Amino acid sequence: MRMRLATLFTLGLTTALSMAFAPLTHAQTPAPVQAPAQSPTLAAPQAQAENPVADKDYHTGLIPSPHIYLPQGQDLIGMVFLISDAKGWGAAEEAQAKDLVESGAAVVGIDFPSYMKSLATDDGDCIYMVSDIEDLSQQVQRRMANREYRHPILAGVKEGGTLALAMIAQSPFATIGGAIAVDPGEIVPLKKQLCTPADKRPTDTGIVYGLTDGALPAPVTVAFTPEADPAGKAHALTLKQAHSDIVVKETSDDAEDYLGTWLQNQLSSGKSEGALDLPLSVLEAKPAMDTMAIVYSGDGGWRDLDSELGEYLQSQGVPVIGVDSLRYFWAKRTPQETADDLKRIIDTYTDQWGVSNVVLIGYSFGADVIPAAYNLLPKAEKKRVKQLSLLALSKEVDFEISVTGWLGMAGAGDGGTTVDDIAKIKSGLVQCIYGTEEDDDPCPSMKASGVETVAIDGGHHFDEDYQALGKRILDSLQKRLPK
Structure with a gap:
């Protein structure tokens, strides 16, 4: 939920x-x-x-x-x-x-x-x-x-x-x-x-x-x-x-x-957007892992979990681009439009920061949209993505912020289902993290397919232990990066 x-x-x-x-x-x-x-x-x-x-x-x-x-x-x-x-x-x-x-x-x-x-x-x-x-x-x-x-x-x-x-x-x-x-x-x-x-x-x-x-x-x-x-x-x-x-x-x-x-x-x-004319938060860091992170926030915008997770990754030598989902998906986007903007982010900042690899991270609403967007990336950008970390995933996808999401209810699901989108991705790339108190999270159902599933104590906010959450993401990323 x-x-x-x-x-x-x-x-x-x-x-x-x-x-x-x-x-x-x-x-x-x-x-x-x-x-x-x-x-x-x-x-x-x-x-x-x-x-x-x-x-x-x-x-x-x-x-x-x-x-x-x-x-x-x-x-x-x-x-x-x-x-x-x-x-x-x-x-x-x-x-x-x-x-x-x-x-x-x-x-x-x-x-x-x-x-x-x-x-x-x-x-x-x-x-x-x-x-x-x-x-x-x-x-x-x-x-x-x-x-x-x-x-x-x-x-x-x-x-x-x-x-x-x-x-x-x-x-x-x-x-x-x-x-x-x-x-x-x-x-x-x-x-x-x-x-x-x-x-x-x-x-x-x-x-x-x-x-x-x-x-x-x-x-x-x-x-x-x-x-x-x-x-x-x-x-x-x-x-x-x-x-x-x-x-x-x-x-x-x-x-x-x-x-x-x-x-x-x-x-x-305030008429113009941020970097790339998109609602982005740019967290600079000297790359320590030849990797950058792109984090899509939940529907509340770039704050709390998203912001603190980004700051933790930055402190570990992973520069971060944060996408404010509240602002970006305020009006309806298409999966292709989302993928096109994701491509621009990848191309611009891998070049600017001189890194080869990308980890895509999404929380809640942000986790839902990442698989469909990844599937529509060109081959060159897909090749750079070494891990997709999906936190507090829902079963259905929306590409527009809805008041029902703020009230804790599922959205319209007009964008399809996350499980179908994830099924099109090499399972070894996907890390699905869920709270043990979330009964309807689809993560456990994908374990048999080879998706890495990680259960963390707590509910939708993982008991607010965002540093531990970041460590789980980086530990798995280290195993997936080229040696």
Whole structure:
């Protein structure tokens, strides 16, 4: 059974799940453009940019009556969650949203006062805002029918900026695209804690949050105008001391003007894809085994298992190309299209890194698509592939991300079956790794055919022992490499 790979902090799990099944809210904006009444996971015609779309067909969780704006007649270049200040959503935010939409961005506007009231009603142990942000971002982008998923940018002035920073404190990697806070304060005005391991300092009016230790999950920029709150500025500089990668700027511009300029520049720089115009993560390493790895992530994107496994391989002298399946398969791909892009990756990076061999690794959704893509590779590229490591394999193949996969259910299986695809591959090349708690994994059924099957304690995430997982892959690879 395929599950969505997501990092929810332990205290926030109950909250996130309760949000996922909260009732829909209704827009309260005048004369909205009605979104077509169909499932949020299906693409619908784009709405006019001039007015917000009614949200009744969207699942908004604890975000009350968001103002949703969609561009018309152009490719989506970005996704912005624009959070108002304590005065609420008004003319300045409306104008900002429309400017962004004219540039090709989708915008979800959040009214800060009503959002605070809604969050205060949460009955979980702590409050986890990011699940609603990510869920609504995916719904909106499904409506847009864009080819590539865009991670949302969090943006706000004053209290809205304070909240954007707090969201970063509880965000997993590969979930938020970035955050911009202009003139933020220091206190989030909620008595109940947010779900985050970051430092917390309660006050009479709320809680002051730090950021989680280690690398930030997304780029963060904080800007201050002459009108900035001194306490908020001092807090941001404290965050900067702990996280040198935070960008802190001073500006003489008006706060809304600076925010708009920053967002426009960010959206323009994000129009192009990564390397090879594909959503790739490139992990350089001095090759120690004359081999590179290509890792296709699960349907949650390049994070958690995929990212940590890639970093382990990199530490062992295996350079890695990570393919973000959430973004790459956001729109339907064909097996041949997938194989053609895989060929480009193999050709480009074996040459760039001077290696002869390739190990293909896929997790969950990523494991499902690899066999069919491998079978369609030209002979020269096939010859370079010395091992296919398939982790948490499903029985059926999909070449498009589906909400059913996130809910732990099998997809449509429009791409055929993994077992049939694997049967066309020399069994000695295939390593199939499964968790002992996964009853419906097809790996055990292929052992008799000569496929290497590896059982690891745990379920879909292998008890999160990703270093041991990486060691299993490399130990088998060593046996398959030319002597």
